[in-house]
Every structure is written in structure tokens, then in C-alpha cells.
Amino acid sequence: MKLRILQSVLVDAVSQVTKAVSTRTTIPILTGIKVTAEEDQLILTGSNSDMTIETKIPRVKDEKEQLFVEKIGSVVVPGKIFAEIVRKLPGNEVEWIVGERNGITIRSGKAEFQLHGLPSEEYPSLPQLYEEQVFSLSADLLRTLVRKTSFAVAVNEARGVFTGVLFQLEEGLLTCVATDSHRLSRQKTQVESLPDLQLNNVIIPGKSMSELAKTFADETELVDLVVAGNQLLARTKHLSFYTRLLEGSYPDTNRVIPQTGDVEVTTKTKELLQSVERASLISRDGRDNVIKWTVSDNQVQITSASQEIGSVVEEIQADVKGPSLTISFNARYMIEALRTIDSEEIHIQFTGSMTPFLMQPTDRNDSLHLIVPIRTR
Amino acid sequence: MKLRILQSVLVDAVSQVTKAVSTRTTIPILTGIKVTAEEDQLILTGSNSDMTIETKIPRVKDEKEQLFVEKIGSVVVPGKIFAEIVRKLPGNEVEWIVGERNGITIRSGKAEFQLHGLPSEEYPSLPQLYEEQVFSLSADLLRTLVRKTSFAVAVNEARGVFTGVLFQLEEGLLTCVATDSHRLSRQKTQVESLPDLQLNNVIIPGKSMSELAKTFADETELVDLVVAGNQLLARTKHLSFYTRLLEGSYPDTNRVIPQTGDVEVTTKTKELLQSVERASLISRDGRDNVIKWTVSDNQVQITSASQEIGSVVEEIQADVKGPSLTISFNARYMIEALRTIDSEEIHIQFTGSMTPFLMQPTDRNDSLHLIVPIRTR
Numbered sequence: 010m011k012l013r014i015l016q017s018v019l020v021d022a023v024s025q026v027t028k029a030v031s032t033r034t035t036i037p038i039l040t041g042i043k044v045t046a047e048e049d050q051l052i053l054t055g056s057n058s059d060m061t062i063e064t065k066i067p068r069v070k071d072e073k074e075q076l077f078v079e080k081i082g083s084v085v086v087p088g089k090i091f092a093e094i095v096r097k098l099p100g101n102e103v104e105w106i107v108g109e110r111n112g113i114t115i116r117s118g119k120a121e122f123q124l125h126g127l128p129s130e131e132y133p134s135l136p137q138l139y140e141e142q143v144f145s146l147s148a149d150l151l152r153t154l155v156r157k158t159s160f161a162v163a164v165n166e167a168r169g170v171f172t173g174v175l176f177q178l179e180e181g182l183l184t185c186v187a188t189d190s191h192r193l194s195r196q197k198t199q200v201e202s203l204p205d206l207q208l209n210n211v212i213i214p215g216k217s218m219s220e221l222a223k224t225f226a227d228e229t230e231l232v233d234l235v236v237a238g239n240q241l242l243a244r245t246k247h248l249s250f251y252t253r254l255l256e257g258s259y260p261d262t263n264r265v266i267p268q269t270g271d272v273e274v275t276t277k278t279k280e281l282l283q284s285v286e287r288a289s290l291i292s293r294d295g296r297d298n299v300i301k302w303t304v305s306d307n308q309v310q311i312t313s314a315s316q317e318i319g320s321v322v323e324e325i326q327a328d329v330k331g332p333s334l335t336i337s338f339n340a341r342y343m344i345e346a347l348r349t350i351d352s353e354e355i356h357i358q359f360t361g362s363m364t365p366f367l368m369q370p371t372d373r374n375d376s377l378h379l380i381v382p383i384r385t386r
Numbered sequence: 387m388k389l390r391i392l393q394s395v396l397v398d399a400v401s402q403v404t405k406a407v408s409t410r411t412t413i414p415i416l417t418g419i420k421v422t423a424e425e426d427q428l429i430l431t432g433s434n435s436d437m438t439i440e441t442k443i444p445r446v447k448d449e450k451e452q453l454f455v456e457k458i459g460s461v462v463v464p465g466k467i468f469a470e471i472v473r474k475l476p477g478n479e480v481e482w483i484v485g486e487r488n489g490i491t492i493r494s495g496k497a498e499f500q501l502h503g504l505p506s507e508e509y510p511s512l513p514q515l516y517e518e519q520v521f522s523l524s525a526d527l528l529r530t531l532v533r534k535t536s537f538a539v540a541v542n543e544a545r546g547v548f549t550g551v552l553f554q555l556e557e558g559l560l561t562c563v564a565t566d567s568h569r570l571s572r573q574k575t576q577v578e579s580l581p582d583l584q585l586n587n588v589i590i591p592g593k594s595m596s597e598l599a600k601t602f603a604d605e606t607e608l609v610d611l612v613v614a615g616n617q618l619l620a621r622t623k624h625l626s627f628y629t630r631l632l633e634g635s636y637p638d639t640n641r642v643i644p645q646t647g648d649v650e651v652t653t654k655t656k657e658l659l660q661s662v663e664r665a666s667l668i669s670r671d672g673r674d675n676v677i678k679w680t681v682s683d684n685q686v687q688i689t690s691a692s693q694e695i696g697s698v699v700e701e702i703q704a705d706v707k708g709p710s711l712t713i714s715f716n717a718r719y720m721i722e723a724l725r726t727i728d729s730e731e732i733h734i735q736f737t738g739s740m741t742p743f744l745m746q747p748t749d750r751n752d753s754l755h756l757i758v759p760i761r762t763r
Contacts, residue, residue, distance in 0.1 A: 090667060090695055097664050113696070120664055124696035287474050287497055290467060318467055319490070319501035 010046045010082025010107035014066070015075045016098050016117060022064045023092050025248065026055030028220055029062040030088040038085060042092075043132045045083040051076055054132070055088065060217055061135060061251040062224055083129035084111050094122055136251055138237035144178060144202035148228035151243070154185050155222040157196050157349045157376060162215035163189035173212040173255040175262075178202060186262055187215070192342040193262060193379040194349075201231070211236050212259055217252035224250045266379060267367055270358025272304055272331035275371060278355045282347040284325050288313040289340035291321045299383050300340040304359070305333045313340070336362045337385045343368070346378035387423045387459025387484040391443070392452045393475050393494060399441045400469050402625065403432030405597055406439040407465040418462035419469075420509045423455045431509070432465065437594055438512060438628040439601055460506035461488050471499055513628055515614035521555060521579035525605035528620070531562050532599040534573050534726045534753060539592035540566035550589035550632040552639075553613075555579060563639050564592070569719040570639060570742075570756040571726075578608070588613050589636055594629035601627045643756060644744055647735025649681055649708035652748060655732045659724040661702050665690040666717035668698045676760055677717045681736070682710045690717070713739045714762045720745070723755035 023042065031039035036058070043054040051066040068076045084107045095103070099118030106114040111126035146154075155174075163171040168189065175186040183200045186193065213221070221243055225232055228245055235242040236254075243250040288300040292313040303310040309327050314320035336359060347355070352370030359366045368378040400419065408416035413435070420431040428443040445453045461484045472480070476495030483491040488503035523531075532551075540548040545566065552563040560577045563570065590598075598620055602609055605622055612619040613631075620627040665677040669690040677690040686704050691697035713736060724732070729747030736743045745755040 087695065093667050094664070097660065097667065099660060099664075119702070120661070120698065120700040122668070122696060122698045125694075283474065283476060284497070287471070287476075290470050290474065291499070317502075318464065319499060321497065321499045323497040325496070 011080040013077040030055040031057035041085040063249040085127040142236040146200040148225040158187040159218040161187040161194040170257040175259040176211040178208040197375045212255040272359040274357040276327035388457040390454040406437045407432035408434035422460040440626040462504040519613040523577040525602040535564040536595040538564040538571040547634040552636040553588040555585040574752045589632040649736040651734040653704035
């Protein structure tokens, strides 16, 4: 393998795949980045047991030559140190030669590095996918879905399917659901797909969701999502992100979502968020971060108390329909949900002090958040 | 105690004193902030066993009323939570009342917090200083002195005086020295003082040095430094920073600084820094972060090798006087020193492969860095 490449292009590609490179050394070769130089492109792959990111650097981009492959070939380079070296190289161009026994030479400006590589044949192959189930959405929409659901998954690995986000697709409508059984977030959106494509139980690990959003952070293209067996592949022309899917059946969450509300509160999202954040300063050291709401005519009183620290009481103006109500819940669940809501006003529906309540932006119906209250004395 | 104060003013003052507030709870009252309301000012104090910061908020600043004390008094508020509450208060103004048994009420907008305070009489008194030894310098110069010396102190607490920075004053010339016995940094500067003031063995703990720089980060005034007993007080009109001094005698470091050089190298500071940083990528996992320099006609060859990772070799252009030389040393020491040098060019003086070498900016003689080489095979 012998090639020259623009330093800035290599830096970008390496930082993409590095997100998936394993930091643990249980499978040593996965701490490396696999590099394959073909005649017209350079392919970089990073992977850990759960995720794989592959990026392709074409010879020409925006009518500018950026890669000059003199001799094709492949090698596995040590991931972490390679990423740092590439970032700090002094020249605009990098010369890269792989010699005998996978010895790697990197030249740039007046600097020359020699690194020990590993044979690329020992690197695991990419999952083979049969592309039957494909749908597409904009990278921007994908990031929004991740941001508005993935915070609600269970963190404890023992919680199985609840550590992932459920993707369901029917008649072009994608529904994403995340819950840790104390709160739930659901987003719906129209995507591009064949009209008869149906997906029922695709569960993406929560950690992969965040990496997915980061991987396509700068993309403006449409992203194809391909589901096959226990793998999901998210893909644009030059970037592929593979993640394993979670096994198990995701329960039907529709039945826990109340259809009507006895008490309805409409208020400003940002002011509400700030009030709950203040109340949480007092409650957060407690076991469940409990704050109390007292809903009455045109206002919500938010209180929180801790024997050690003290207490807080605050009123916020709101449009209230229905009888008075007192309810306690975990402030963090509301804060995390409110932070993902971009709409100016929020609508909250209660059915009682002991039953889950619903939060939705007032100006759209594709988004909902549910919180289970806490029984207090 | 009863007062009203502008929220932004209170936020700034609290964040100043919080830097010194103890996070450990060995002395519980030191996790609090002492607050004293006098008729025309509010005094906030934060302290741990080593440092104390006191800030005074005057009633009027820049002809604007910012503080309205209705009833004088004092209390100790819980530090961490108070700082966070103050930052998140909804209104421009804060009402602050201390009632019976040190109960604290904080009102702002429609929010009201109740916090448990502690009696201010239990808070330790400030050190009493007899102000005989005073000198002054600009806050900007003080920050520069800290930045250019404190990185070189020993980190290990067992190293005694070497964990601090030595301040010496004679005929208005302040000399600051820091060394961990592997490298040394020395800065000299003219300060304002009585002509006969002499200080010989004032040793400020390294940690206090960094906090000192942060505390006066936004100051533009002259800072008075007052030395008395085992305390140093740095002070502007509204801000006082106390730190204990280290006990013990700092050795005379003049004799380790070579007066002449057999081999002299002059080169660009920034390019040299970047080269050494690259070489350090290979060497830093090794025990001493060793890189090797080979100085010859008009160039320095920098090399570094690690059995596990690989090697690097790089040449930099330099103006070299004297015979060829090979020397090995810890790359980190050179990197940390070079990062504090703002001058474009740097002059390096070697007297041999086994003796300390000197680095100085070419355009000034108030600053020097010394590095002890490493014996290699």
C-alpha cells in the first residue's frame, strides 16, 4: 500500500471511525483502524463489538483531487495513536506507505513516523446484510429523533429491551419509543419507504443511538436505514454505521398512554423548565428527586423540601382546566423531557395523582412524553 | 439580616469566594460561605484550611445602586447549593432575610427558598496580618508570573518546599522560582515596593498559585501582596485572597543555572513546540517520556522510539553555534515550558549531554527554563 492524501481529509475520516474504535483491549485488533486503499478510494473502518463505522474517502471531492493511491493494499493501524499523530502532522499532505510485516511509514513535512501495523485479514468482516428492509430520512430528522427519545432509555444493562429505543414502521410512519418504565418518550415522523414495508420490533441500543447522531452530525444528505437480521445499517454515500440490535420483544406501550385528561395545564415551556430546575436543586440529593405540584386556578405551585437542605416554593402562571390536583414526581424526568421540547408552549394532561401524566407541545402532535408519579406520604 | 441585591452582582461575588470553599466536610462549617451585611457593604468569605477568599460588595458601583441593606447581620450559608440557587434565580433582584435560628429566606421573582444556615460566630476568623511587608504589581503581571512558573512545581506533597513557588524580593526586583528538581522555571520582574523591602524565603503552595491567578483573572487594578508570618495576602479594593505559606528553607538555585553554553541553538518557538509534541506522542507512554536531540550544523534532529508503538524522526531548522551534541530528556518538561513562552524565537544553551540546559526567549532576559537531561543507554 502506498498513497498520498490531504491531511485535513484524513483527519476528518479518522475522527469519524474513531468513535466506534474499541478502547478496551479484550479483542486487541479492534483497538485498531482498518485501512483499505483501492484505486479510487480509501476505506477506513472502526469497530467495537456493538458498532462499526466505515467511511470512504473518494479520490476526488468537489472537483478537487484529495487522494493519490500509488499502490493498493490494506493494513490495521493502531487506532488511538494514529488519530493523534494524524491531527498533529505538520504538512498539508501525508505520504503513507505500508511495507513488509505491516510496517507503516507516515511522512509529512519533515516528520516521519514508523508504526507497527497488523494484518488486515485478521480484522473481523463487516456484517453481511440482505437489503430488503430500507427506509430513508434526512440526517437532521434522524438527529432529532435520537435527541427526543434516547435520554429516556434504561441505563442498567439488566433491563434488556428497555436499554434500547424501539423503531416501528407502518405505511411510511416511523414511531420511536423509549422508556425505562418510570417515564416514556415517543416520536412519530413520516419517512420515505416502500408503502408495504412494515417493521415491528427493531430495538436500537441506547448507546448506539447517541453515536448514530454524532456520526451523522455534519451530514446534509438523506440517510438510508437498512434493517436485516440483528443489525441496523445507517448509510449515506460515503459513510456507513452498523449497530447490532437488541434481542427480545418490546412490550406494547400504547395501553399505558392515557387518551383523555381530567386536569389540563397549558404553560410556557422555558419558564416551566427553569422552575422545575430550581425545585430540583433542593430535591436532587433525595432518593427519587421528588417535587410536588399543586395545580389550581390559573397556576401551578411547585414545591420541594429536604430535611437537610431546606425547601423551595414557587408559582407559575398557567392555563388550567378541570379540578385541583396534587401530584409528586421525579423532577429529573420532567427536566430531561422539557429540554428536548423546542415548542414555546406545553400541554400537560393529568388523570389523577396516582396515574401517569402526559406532556405534549401545543403546536404539534408527533411528540409525547409520559411520566409516572411517585406515591408520597 | 435583611437585604436586597442585584442577582448578577451576587452571582459574581459568590462564584469568586466559591473557589476557596472546602468541598471536603472534615470541618463542616468551611463548606459554607460566611456572609456579613454591613450598612454600606456585603462581605462574602469562602475558605478551606489553605486558602481564604473574601469579597466586598459595595452599596454603589459605577454610580449604580446594587445593594440595599435594611438590617445588618451575618450568617453562614451552605456553599455549593447556595451558589447554584443564586445562579438560577428568576428575578433581577434577590431579597435575602435571615430569621431565627439562622433560617435563611431567599426570594426572587415568584420563587422562595428556605435554607438552613449556621451561626457566623462559629466560622474561623481571618488571619490577622501585620502589614509590614507589602509590594504591588498589576493583576496582569501576577497572572503571567503564575502561568510561567507554577507548572514546574513538584506535585507529590512529600516534596515539601518544592511543591511551592519561591518569591524573593530585593531592591524592587521580584524573582519567582519553581522546580521539581528535574526542571526549573524562573521569572524576574520589577514591582512597586519600598526600596529597602527584602523577602528571602516566601514559598507559596503551587495550588494556591493557580487559584490566585483565577481569583484576580478579571482584575485590572494593582494588586497588593502582603507577607506576614506564615500568610500571604493578595488584595485589591474589594477582593482579598489569603494563602498559608510553606514552611522550610528553599535551596539556592542560582548555582545550578549554567552561565555559559558550549552549544547554542536558536529556533522558532512554535515550530519547536509542535515537533516536540509530535515526538512525545511516541514517547509519552514510556516511563520518562524520553526524546533524543541530535544537534548539528543548522539543524536539530528530534527522535523518539517505543518498542510497542514505533518511532518518529524529524528535523527542524535552527541556528546552531558550537560542536555537535546528542542529548536525551523528558519531552513533557520542554512542552510545558515552551507553552508559556510568548516570544517568537527561543535560545537554548547546552554545556554537555549530562548537564542541565537552559531555554530563554531571545527578546527578553527576565525568563528562563532549565531542564535536566536523562542518561540513556
